[in-house]
Amino acid sequence: MAIEFLTWSDVEHGRCDTVSPLIRRVIAPNPGPYTYTGTGTYIVGHGEVAIIDPGPDDDTHVDALLAATAGETVSHIVVTHTHRDHSPASRALASETGAAIVGCAPHPPEDTGSDLHEGEADDGVAGEEPGDFHFLADRELHHGDRVRGTSFTLEAVATPGHISNHLCFALVEEEALFTGDHVMGWSTTVIPQPAGDLRQYLRSLELVIERSDERFLPTHGPVIDEPVRFAEALLAHRRQRERQIVEQLRLGSRSIPEIVAALYVGLDERLHRAAGASVQSHLVALCADGTVDHDADGDTYRLS
Numbered sequence: 085m086a087i088e089f090l091t092w093s094d095v096e097h098g099r100c101d102t103v104s105p106l107i108r109r110v111i112a113p114n115p116g117p118y119t120y121t122g123t124g125t126y127i128v129g130h131g132e133v134a135i136i137d138p139g140p141d142d143d144t145h146v147d148a149l150l151a152a153t154a155g156e157t158v159s160h161i162v163v164t165h166t167h168r169d170h171s172p173a174s175r176a177l178a179s180e181t182g183a184a185i186v187g188c189a190p191h192p193p194e195d196t197g198s199d200l201h202e203g204e205a206d207d208g209v210a211g212e213e214p215g216d217f218h219f220l221a222d223r224e225l226h227h228g229d230r231v232r233g234t235s236f237t238l239e240a241v242a243t244p245g246h247i248s249n250h251l252c253f254a255l256v257e258e259e260a261l262f263t264g265d266h267v268m269g270w271s272t273t274v275i276p277q278p279a280g281d282l283r284q285y286l287r288s289l290e291l292v293i294e295r296s297d298e299r300f301l302p303t304h305g306p307v308i309d310e311p312v313r314f315a316e317a318l319l320a321h322r323r324q325r326e327r328q329i330v331e332q333l334r335l336g337s338r339s340i341p342e343i344v345a346a347l348y349v350g351l352d353e354r355l356h357r358a359a360g361a362s363v364q365s366h367l368v369a370l371c372a373d374g375t376v377d378h379d380a381d382g383d384t385y386r387l388s
């Protein structure tokens with residue numbers, strides 16, 4: 085099953101767009117290889133509002149959010165996870181509005197924030213936005229916890245995988261799910277090591293497929309209007325990739341570059357590291373399952 089990715093073109097950073105009766109969106113000026121056209125910050129409710137994924141530490145974006153909510157009360161700043169394109173603006177926004185910061189746990193300590201993340205931000209093709217180690221919610225939310233305003237109810241849905249602290253948020257009044265980086269219409273989700281976990285990610289995909297939400301609203305890119313079909317295509321894609329990797333190991337491939345060369349024929353050289361990171365996330369999971377053994381040198385793999 086091929087994934088039909090979604091694109092959009094009518095993007096103006098800082099403009100406030102109406103997405104649905106209860107939802108508005110302002111896109112931050114941080115377009116890039118992991119952020120597509122930029123972080124899409126959602127404003128939920130009217131009069132008393134929640135702001136979901138306030139975005140990067142960028143004064144222009146915070147000012148745009150303050151302008152979009154002028155005359156209203158921001159009651160909650162809601163954060164899906166601690167990548168730097170999602171959570172850092174929570175501090176400036178909280179100090180300007182007095183709103184409570186609620187949502188995910190602090191950045192996972194096992195993510196050392198080392199070379200994989202920081203280094204690869206520059207070459208612009210692999211990895212993921214680095215971690216926001218300063219994030220601390222006033223109230224940490226867990227699966228099923230709710231936050232309420234006069235016109236909205238948001239319920240946390242634990243969706244580890246992209247990163248262990250990832251939460252989606254259901255808007256009960258509209259049967260809509262804010263999916264953060266868990267499900268995005270424009271791209272597959274990177275599962276960076278060591279804070280990502282492919283097995284958890286696949287379980288979290290099954291979890292959001294089982295829900296009956298009308299729409300998914302990712303933090304990057306357009307609304308997903310056929311969420312179940314889209315998420316099922318993502319799941320099928322990952323399962324097919326895993327079968328292909330096992331098959332390549334059976335045929336004699338031993339390293340990540342060999343597997344990338346076999347499976348991503350014709351891929352732009354600059355994307356090989358990103359493809360390698362994806363293959364690695366599968367190999368880590370296959371090793372944990374006991375399907376694959378990892379040689380002591382760390383670079384070669386074989387079927388168990």
Ligand SMILES: [Zn+2]
Pocket residue numbers: 165167212213246265
């Ligand atoms: Zn992320």
